[in-house]
Amino acid sequence: MSGAPPALRATDLTLAYGPHPALGAATFSVARGSLAALIGPNGSGKSSVLRAAAGLLAPASGTLEVPARARRGGVALVLQTTEVDAALPLTVREAVTMARYPHRGVVGRMRAADREAVATALARMGVDDLAGRQLHELSGGQRQRVLVAQGLAQEADLLLLDEPVTGLDVVSRRLIDRAVDEERAAGRTVVVSTHDLADAHRADQVLLLANRVVASGPPAEVLVDAPLREAYGGRIVPLGDELVLLDDPHHDHGAGHGHADDAHDHHPDPRPT
Numbered sequence: 001m002s003g004a005p006p007a008l009r010a011t012d013l014t015l016a017y018g019p020h021p022a023l024g025a026a027t028f029s030v031a032r033g034s035l036a037a038l039i040g041p042n043g044s045g046k047s048s049v050l051r052a053a054a055g056l057l058a059p060a061s062g063t064l065e066v067p068a069r070a071r072r073g074g075v076a077l078v079l080q081t082t083e084v085d086a087a088l089p090l091t092v093r094e095a096v097t098m099a100r101y102p103h104r105g106v107v108g109r110m111r112a113a114d115r116e117a118v119a120t121a122l123a124r125m126g127v128d129d130l131a132g133r134q135l136h137e138l139s140g141g142q143r144q145r146v147l148v149a150q151g152l153a154q155e156a157d158l159l160l161l162d163e164p165v166t167g168l169d170v171v172s173r174r175l176i177d178r179a180v181d182e183e184r185a186a187g188r189t190v191v192v193s194t195h196d197l198a199d200a201h202r203a204d205q206v207l208l209l210a211n212r213v214v215a216s217g218p219p220a221e222v223l224v225d226a227p228l229r230e231a232y233g234g235r236i237v238p239l240g241d242e243l244v245l246l247d248d249p250h251h252d253h254g255a256g257h258g259h260a261d262d263a264h265d266h267h268p269d270p271r272p273t
């Protein structure tokens with residue numbers, strides 16, 4: 001890499017919610033223009049790192065430098081659908097148009113570039129035909145694609161996606177995976193949290209979390225037996241030439257602890273939802 005500063009640089013970063021710790025003394029960086037994956041069991045701090053990167057959670061101690069935050073439209077955070085109020089009286093187009101506020105201001109007029117960014121994002125996520133629908137009229141997979149479209153429409157230098165494909169049908173997953181690849185190819189930095197080893201393998205860099213950084217580096221170095229066992233407390237099993245996590249991405253979400261008997265394969269229903 002050149003001497004350009006990283007997209008994210010954490011130094012002795014501690015994150016907490018009042019007395020509840022989320023991440024302890026983490027030091028890591030994410031190179032600009034790369035795809036980084038955050039992986040770790042439920043409650044390991046993935047969402048907290050993304051919230052901190054977006055400026056929604058202040059460090060309890062240490063520092064987190066995010067140069068993109070100083071730029072217009074610099075950081076886009078795509079939340080999990082479960083965290084977004086689907087009852088908001090918004091159409092799909094209105095929701096995606098909100099992503100242009102950093103560029104034009106809340107009261108500024110939509111310019112051609114804004115309309116173009118919204119239309120392109122809707123089309124990339126295959127939700128252009130749903131533009132006039134209310135959010136609450138959508139299926140889970142459609143709603144998740146709308147949220148990703150919102151992130152794309154912001155044209156941010158740093159795109160943060162919180163479990164964008166968890167529990168999704170194959171078509172939605174492929175659309176989102178393709179968009180992530182395109183963003184990286186366009187020179188943007190993308191940070192994705194995931195429960196899926198295969199997703200993490202596609203990244204340039206993996207941060208393996210367990211309320212601290214257990215390991216950080218290329219997937220081939222991080223996604224191996226010893227660090228995975230350390231992060232998941234031995235709750236992984238070798239299956240053929242794969243290591244399968246016994247952490248269930250579809251159930252027990254956010255409870256901070258999973259159950260080994262929740263384990264099942266990670267292939268959702270192939271029909272679009």
Ligand SMILES: Nc1ncnc2c1ncn2[C@@H]1O[C@H](COP(=O)(O)OP(=O)(O)OP(=O)(O)O)[C@@H](O)[C@H]1O
Binds near residue numbers: 017047
């Ligand atoms: N709003 C909150 N108030 C208090 N504690 C919280 C809050 N949000 C998260 N936590 C706690 O912070 C820790 C890290 O949570 P975080 O949501 O970052 O984990 P995660 O790795 O994203 O989990 P998951 O895979 O379940 O989404 C957990 O112990 C969690 O219970």
